Structure formats: structure tokens, C-alpha cells
Amino acid sequence: MTQKEKISSILFSIFKYAVLIAAVVIALTPVCVCVLSAFKTNDEYAATSVLQLPQSFLYFENFKIAFTQANMARGFLNTGIVLVVVLTISVFTGSMLAYVLNRFTFPGKGLIHNLFMFASLLPGIAMQVTIYQIMYSLGFVNKLYGYMVVLMGTDIISIYIFLQFFENLSTSLDESAIMDGCTYFGVFFRILFPLLKPAIVTTLVLKGISIYNEYYCANLYLHDKNLKTISTALYTFTGPYGSQYNYICAGVLITIVPILILFLIFQKQIYSGMAAGSVKG
């Protein structure tokens, strides 16, 4: 390498790290300033600049107030129930559907496949205008199970992920199992389902995060105070706490922490799931 090339390579490195650090700072600043305010007492919050460090990072009063005022215990409980039920059922229905669509040929298969693909084009929020009426006539409004059914009914992503996974899963395993006298049900539950583990993890994480963050339908279908999910519980801060941002920030952080932990554990699956979900747009 010549002298000139070396210099330009070093300059490029400096530039590269400078812009990447700037990007991370911009991405994290809005969240980090929330951390600062969340640990300040009311007086401190009123007296100091939002960019100043709090006196102590051990002042948890705001978190306590946010947690009880917004009834977040209830929110976490409801969201937890919804997560367990919807994810369990979605994993089974999604993988079973993908199995049938990938491994069998039968009349109407192409049509069914296309019906699912077309469904992903329909604008979700717009559909709720008429889905609301169906929910209403079924008596599902203001019921936790009704909300769960809506979340399951509008699930296309997990089907995509499972379909793609099956495409890359060799059929030789199924075939030899069938030759050994295994039933199709046996093939699916005993042989293929355990192999789906990576796809299941991806689905659980991606769909789990989207359910955890879901607000629109929860707000539309669950009016009762005891039926608040974590998103709708957080939203209650809009009114009474207007600009008491030390409480609001504490509330926001309480909802972000579980996501952060999940992200740190499942980073790889999240990135790869991103790619899987995007291929078909």
C-alpha cells in the first residue's frame, strides 16, 4: 500500500466510526433522556435541565407511582394472558397451515395460498371499520378473548415464516417416516414440529413483540378498566399527568425494559426474522 492509500484508508475509518457513533447517539438519545428524568424527584425535575443527571439513580418513587397509577400490574397480566394464548395458537395454526400448503397438492390449494397472500395487502387499520361490526354482533367487544381472536385472525407474518421454513426443509424425512408407517399427523407432530424450532422462535419473538406493542385494537375493543393491556395502560398518562414527564418517562421505561431484555437475548432471531418477513413485502 502506498503512503497515499494508507492515509485515505485511515481517513475513511475515522469518517466511518464518526458517522456510526453519531447514528447510535441519535438513535438512543430520545430514550436516554427519559432515563435521566425518570429518576428525578418532582422538585428536581422542575429545577434542573432535562439533560442534567439526576442526583441519584436509586430514586424509584416515579416508577412506583407510574406502575400503580396506570394500573400496570393489570396491564402486564392481561398482556401476558393474551401473549400466551395467541402465540400458542398461532404457532400451531401457522405451522399446520404451512405444512399442508407446502407438502400436499390438492384442488384449491393455489387459491387458498393466494387468498392468504392477498390478505396481507389489505390495510389493517382500515379493515377494523367493518371488523368492529362483526365483533359487535358476535358479542366479542370488551372481552379479552374477543381481542385475542382478532389478533389471531389478522396474522399473516407467522404463516410466511413457516412457509419459508418448510420450503427449505427436505422432504426426505417425511418420506422415510411415512414408509415406516407413520401417519401424517405423526409426521407433523413427532418429526417436523420439533425441527421447526428456529421458525417457532422467530415467530414467537416477532409476533410477541408486535402483540406487546399493539395499541389500536386494544383501544378499540377493550374499554373496561380491568381489560387494559400494557399499551392502553401506558396511554392513560395522556390525561392527568399532562407534562409531569418524570412520571411519564418512568412509565415508558417500565414498558421498554422487557423488550430490551428480549432483544438482547434474541438479537439474531430478530434480525433474521426481519429478513424473512420482508422478502414478500
Added chain:
Amino acid sequence: MEQEKRTFSQWFLSRKVQRVLVITTFMFVPLLLLVVFTYFPFGKMVQFSFYDKKYIGEMRWVGLKNYIDVFQREEIFQALFVSVYYMGGAIVQMALALFFATMMVFKVKGEAFFKAGIFFPYLIGGIAVGFIFKFFYARGMVFDTILQMFGMDIENIPLWLQDKSINNISLVATSVWRYMGQNMVLFLGAMMSVDPDLYEAASLDGANKWHQFRYIIMPSIKSIIVLNLILSISGSLSAFEPPYVITNGTMGTGTYFVIMNRLAHENQKVGLACAMAIVLLAIIILCTVAQKLFFKYVFDDGTADESKAAVRRRKQEEKRKKAEAKRGGAAV
């Protein structure tokens, strides 16, 4: 009795019956959900779009009036104008994502940290993002303080969420902040699919960074860029959360969906809202068709994909034959 039982189980175990059973039972729930929560409401939506309708009460046939209203009501026209901001935001977002992904493709120490830091906002829920940016933009709060630190006078700083000349840009910025990292991860994934030796070879051949970008990186991601560009059209029309959560669509920040949501659930103009949804769907379908055509005739990706699939199939076939040969050999 004994005899009958056996024939039933034999019948049950026969391949043909099993096939039908497995297909119907496995598809029953997803199909039921699809019909009840997608196609039935879709049909209703098409129907309602021709009626004057509230949630409860009589429907009145109005023909195409709702569709004419979509193009004539000022608030809806205004919403389309707001979408232009989001489209601009989508382009900025993609350019930034492309830039940072390119930076990361060249060896970076601590790549995982940078990637995670830039990506993380994507995982934060809409309501939390809303509060974070209400705090960020509120008068005298985060953004104002940062600008003052750089010597700006508070008198000269606009009200980020109220000032009509800038509030849409403020909102679009939150959307760019949230989704840029996700775009970057997608682009990076596509770039990484290029053989890393190629970069090595290119730099040995004396290609500079720009050449590497132009001739190695760009070709590997041009299809995902076009895909994202086309998606950004329907995406910007469907922008919803930033204005809904942060400004509730006031001060001229109402996007198409925010207006539709308001018409449907507050003003109970269900028919008009349905017509708006159908118009949006038509635009989305147009974009999808454009994307398909583009890929078919410009990139010829269809054939490339097919050949990939063919290669995969051939490899599987070979593997199976090998396995069979092995098994056959063992049996002999």
C-alpha cells in the same frame, strides 16, 4: 364387532383418508379466521362504501357519492398532501439506511453494538414512542435544550408540534427515527449475501470504496431498494401512528388513516370511511402490480429465483438418491 373395528381403523389409516383428514383439520382454523376476519369484513367494506351508514340504524344507498366525496372533501385532500411529507421521509430514511449499511459492510469493530443501537428504536411500541417524542419536542424540553446548548435562542426555535410549517416534518422525523434501523438491517442482510472475498479481490485490484459500492454493493441490493421504494408509496399513505399518538391529527397533521379513523369511529360516517379504505386498497394493489412488473421486466428476478429453486431441488434430489443408495447398500 371385532371385525368391524379393524376395518374402521384400516379405513382410518389408509393414506387417502388420512390425507383428506390432515388437510381439512389443519386448514380449518386458519381458513375460518381468514374468512371471518378478512374476507367477510372486506366484502362488507365494499358493500358499505356504496351506502350512507352509521354503526346502528338504517343504511341508505348513495351509489358513488362516497367515492366522489373522497376526492372532494377538503380534509381528505389535505391528508393526501400530508402523505407527501411521509413519502419524503421514506426516501430520506432509505438513503440513510443505505448509507449506514454500506458503512457497516466494510469491516467495523463493534459491529453488533452499532447495529443493535441503530435498530433498537424499531422495537419500541407506538405509544412509548409517542410519549418519548412528546417529551422530546415539548417547549423547553429535550430538543429545545439541546439546541440552546448549541447557542440557539429559544425565541427563534419553533413549536415543533404546533407550528403548521414544521410539525409534519417533526412527526415524519419520529417515523424515520423508528424505522431507519430496520431498513438498515434489511439492506445489510442483502449486502452480506455477497461473497466477502469479492470485496477483498476488488480492493486488491485497486477498486476504491466508491467503486466497491457502485459495482458490488449496489447490484446486490437494487431489488430490495426498488421493493422498498414502491412499498413506501403505500406505506406513506398508511402512515398512522405518529400523528395518531403524538398530535391526534390536530394542527394539520392528520394523515389519510387518521382522517379515516376519525370519520369512522367519531363521526360514524362508516360508508365514507369504507370508500376511503377501498381507494387506498386500489392504490396498494396498483403499487404491488407495478412492483411485480418492474421485477419481471427490469430485473428479470423471476427467472433468477426459479433457477435458484431449481438448483435447490436438484441438490435435494441428489441427496435423496445418495441416501437411498446407502440404505439399499446396507440392506444388501
